Amino acid sequence: MMLQCTLTPVDTWFFREARSHDAVGVGQLDSIFPPPASTVAGALRTLLGDLLGINWQEFKEGQGKHQDLLGDGEHLGAFRLAELRLCVGGEAVYPAPQDLLRHQTLAGQEETTTYHRLSIGDPLRCDLGEVRLPEMQAPAGSKPLDNHYITQKGLNTWLAGGIPDEATLIPQKELLAIEPRLGIGRDNTRGRVKDGLLYQTRHLRSTGEKDWHLEVLIDGLDEMLLSRLPTTSSIRLGGEGREAAVKFALLQPTAPAADLAADDSAQGITLLLTSPARFNPESELSWCLPGFVPVQNSAGLTTHWQGELAGVALKLIAAVLPRPLRLGGWDQKKRQPKPLASLNAPGGLYYCQKLDDSLPSLAEIQAIQAQAYGEATAWGYGRLQVGWWK
Known part of the structure; x- marks a missing residue:
């Protein structure tokens, strides 16, 4: 059986781009979307490990149970992320092919798109x-x-060689809105801010215009673990550990x-x-x-x-x-x-x-x-x- 995990944002999400906060010329750090597979896999592995009662300190040192099942951040064990995809309105959508071009002209008050x-x-x-x-x-x-x-x-x-209708093309801005954030570094031991650690990020918030979620298909899990999974749960996902609602379902793998x-x-x-x-x-x-x-x-x-x-x-x-x-x-x-x-x-x-x-x-x-x-x-x-x- 294959495990289907549906992830829906509860708060804003932030998946940091590759640049660092202190890189030359960096003003604000953008969030990439969809999130990296390693980020999603790490969050789901943590959730599955918690359900299995894993001692994470022992697991980190390579002494805990289920090492062969969950692997680590570089080499997954039996856990396999078969597919990570975006779904809009309950249907999987894909990145637009790079050969598709849009041309817009404005004649008077009317805009024509081809x-x-x-x-x-x-x-x-x-x-x-x-x-x-x-x-x-x-x-x-x-x-x-x-x-x-x-x-x-x-x-x-x-795929058949034609040009798709405009109604089948979805701009990302219809799904997500950019929400700038300002943050500071904190020294919790001294109860003060850290000098020079002022940063700006651009979080992603669902616009609410369309119903969408991330769908993750996971293979390689044993029947015992699958039988212990709840129907719903939640995880901390991405930068700042923002919440995502999770739904689990079992699927029969199909080609x-x-x-x-x-x-x-x-x-x-x-x-x-x-x-x-x-x-x-x-x-x-x-x-x-x-x-x-x-x-x-x-x-x-x-x-x-x-x-x-x-x-x-x-x-x-x-x-x-x-x-x-x-x-x-x-x-x-x-x-x-x-x-x-x-x-x-x-x-x-x-x-x-x-x-x-x-x-x-x-x-x-x-x-x-x-x-x-x-x-x-x-x-x-x-x-x-x-x-x-x-």
Whole structure:
């Protein structure tokens, strides 16, 4: 069985960005959203440990019970975070694909909005080699949909090669409002403030316009623990330990469906990253799909990258990627900040073709999106959705 955890904010939430308070040029620290998987996993592991009666001091020293079940902040045990997703109106939503552009024009008192998609151009010589780069066929001034989400209906349209309706696109500002906060550092032993420790943060508060929550799917828990779980509970989540209401439910694991009809007019497939990913850390190909290697022509110029996903041999022709996602955090065990990590951000796209130039079958598409890729898949990283590249 898989455990479904529904997290709903009771107060403001704050999930600190990677910069530190004392970094040069930092005025206010923003909150990232959705929260890092390590933050959510840590809060839920703490709740499960409390329900199991764990002595946390012994657990910290590696002597307590259930080490193999809950693991630690770096290496999870049997506990696996299969997926962390945002749900709006009871339906899962996904980061808007990076190739979607919006163009707005104002004529008199009326504003007109149109949506477009990037296309992949002919090979050009650049610093990457002789490769195909994205081109904008949209009107000048069109912008990508940063901080937007797409519903399943809109995603199905996009996966089929179309342009989703505006009603299927949800701006994050409809879900969350920014709430600036001013804080001071306190010396509790002396009953006074600490000199120089004045800081500003930007918390997130639900706007109340739409009903939303975070949904966490957890795998690897034994039946004994699942039977002891309450229906509802609460946890302290993120910076300053703000409260979140928790609901538990048991689900039967199911493979993700490939809601994609065959299309002989497609050039290949588009892979949409729906969760953060660590594909090739410590490598100059950290942006690339895991295990893919550059292929060069007779002039020594890279023309594409080649590799395998779920046993399907592919060549990577082009990519449209947002800025890397920078994550840090606090190591409770070592009592020190975690090293900064750069992750491939959700919404990124990879345009691929099979090595034999045929189109993947629906069974191959199903196999590709049934798995997670790269490192740290136990944290829910590396999930892909497959669509047609037209």
